[in-house]
Amino acid sequence: MAVPAMEWIVDSCRLLAGMAEEFEREQPFAGLRIGAAIHLEPKTATLLWTLARGGAEVVATGNLRSTQAAAVAFLREQGITVVGDGARDVQTQDTCLRQVLATEPHLLLDNGGDLFLRYLDNPYRGLLGGTEETTSGRARLLPVRERIERPVLVINDSPIKQFAENAHAVGQSVLESFLRITNRATNGRRVTVVGYGACGRGIARNFAQAHARVAVWETEPVRRLEALFDGYAAPGRQEAFSSAEIIVTATGTPGILTKAELPLLADGVILANAGHLPWEIDVPGLLAHPDVLTCTEPTAGIQTLALSNGSRVHILAEGHMVNLNGPSPLGNSVESMDIGFALQARCLEAIAAGRVPADQCVVPVPHQIDGIVAEAYLELTEGS
Secondary structure, eight states, X not given: OOSOOHHXXXXXXXXXXXXXXXHHHHOTTTTOEEEEEEOOSHHHHHHXXXXXXXXXXXXXXXXXTOOOHHHXXXXXXXXXXXXXXXXXXXXXXXXXXXXXXXXXXXXXXXXXXXXXXXXXXXXXXXXOEEEEOOHHHHHHHGGGHHHHOSOEEEGGGSHHIIXXXXXXXXXXXXXXXXXXXXXXXXXXXXXXXXXXXXXXXXHHHHHHHTTOEEEEEOSSHHHHHHHHHTXXXXXXXXXXXXXXXXXXXXXXXXXXXXXXXXXXXOTTXXXXXXXXXXXXXXXXXXXXXXXXXXXXXXXXXXXXXXXXXXXXXXXXXXXXXXXXXXXXXXXXXXXXXXXXXXXXXXXXXXXXXXXXXXXXXXEEOOHHHHHHXXXXXXHHHHOO
């Protein structure tokens, strides 16, 4: 199997290992069912196993096009229910998500808002609340928070998540994925990073440290100015797209690169999406553009569009999250995910215990939980 052995990942998640021992003693989830929709890969499997060791009945399904067979096999060996073997299309994913909700979980561990939005289609009385991992999910859930009426803690809004995973690990894994999929050098290449939140900052820094010439396109003027002061070019939209040899989207919002931008793109440009949902690069719209003559099959994570003017556009991972797709995907580093998943587990523990009121719906991780996780990691790495 072309993923790290589960034993290696489990042993490397030291925060979760300590929590699992604690959970086995305390059983904070005894009698509760947790429904999860998340990228099913070795690190997330370790999180779900940790929750199960705390007494939870866990029912999980994967996000679109990112499920890894080794993780599914491991979870099933631990007695955890996994719905489906990895959805490759939205219809199959919808069916799997609704099967998870049909078990009426008491807690939801969501990644993109998929479970909570479908819960609203058919609410049930036993839901206590849950967590949402991503910026994209937060944006989808904020307009319906009054209908949810349950505590929902947004992991991505934790300052720990922002710097440990988004600013550091995402940039590393996106660069690693670009190198792994394309086998192309970054030295001297013109790279445009779209979006300058924590993820965008990390991506820009990692490509710059790999000797690329980095520009940032950001619609929010203060962030765009920040990028300029950080040493990156901050051109207008047209130049940002037309001058780039590599474009990486990292905004969490749809329609960033559409068929309207196709005439701007340079010959040979490589497009990659680092956002959670496959909507930042409108791949169906690009494929349907009249100037596209042919499109190759997405072999080994790359598909190539041949245009009527003779130029070519290369898309990585069909516009899906690049660091969890392509050959041998690894995702973010074990350490960063260990910290983020410790936040997840502590948040679910607090909600299960009734320590988070219902009006805390689609809000950041409580400061107290941030502090607990930070101290635990520091003790592991630096001593008390």
